[in-house]
Amino acid sequence: MKFLISDERATEKLGREIAALLPKKCLIFLNGPLGAGKTTLVRGILRAAGHQGSTKSPTYTLVEPYQLEDCLFYHFDLYRLGDPEELEYIGIRDYLDEQAVCLVEWPEKGLGFIPQADLTIELDYEGESRSITLDVKSSELALKLAEKLT
Numbered sequence: 001m002k003f004l005i006s007d008e009r010a011t012e013k014l015g016r017e018i019a020a021l022l023p024k025k026c027l028i029f030l031n032g033p034l035g036a037g038k039t040t041l042v043r044g045i046l047r048a049a050g051h052q053g054s055t056k057s058p059t060y061t062l063v064e065p066y067q068l069e070d071c072l073f074y075h076f077d078l079y080r081l082g083d084p085e086e087l088e089y090i091g092i093r094d095y096l097d098e099q100a101v102c103l104v105e106w107p108e109k110g111l112g113f114i115p116q117a118d119l120t121i122e123l124d125y126e127g128e129s130r131s132i133t134l135d136v137k138s139s140e141l142a143l144k145l146a147e148k149l150t
């Protein structure tokens, strides 16, 4: 599924729509260059789940937890990760094993230490706008997304 999104607000809105369909435990990758809108989309997802504060990219801390009303979220930003092995030290497995929605920016930096994602979101520049492509592993989630988003 591919969308053309003209501004930040529309990206956030897509995030809110995606949020409504997510299982309480899943792994989501956000791919795309700096400034493509990965954190903006995460903000939309978190706001839909009840988060009211800001959403900053956890570039230096690698991960930011959000315990919301009835769902736990972990927002990872692996941009500064030097070696994928460092993920072992922060206990990546424990995070991923939890009943939580794990959102990962720059997942390619953790190659080999993170399993396959349930949903991969690809963001890119497209003129003044952004293109957002969803790639879903489970056919159940794919159906739900197709129904809601098209």
Ligand code: ADP
Pocket (backbone or CB within 6 Å): 005, 006, 007, 008, 009, 010, 011, 032, 033, 034, 035, 036, 037, 038, 039, 040, 041, 057, 105, 128, 129, 130
């Ligand atoms: P990333 O996390 O991918 O590095 P951010 O979400 O932090 O990107 O920042 C995206 C920037 O691009 C913001 O400054 C935002 O205002 C701008 N922007 C312009 N158009 C869009 C769009 N369609 N979606 C998201 N952000 C957009």
Ligand code: MG
Pocket (backbone or CB within 6 Å): 038, 039, 057, 077, 105
């Ligand atoms: Mg970011």
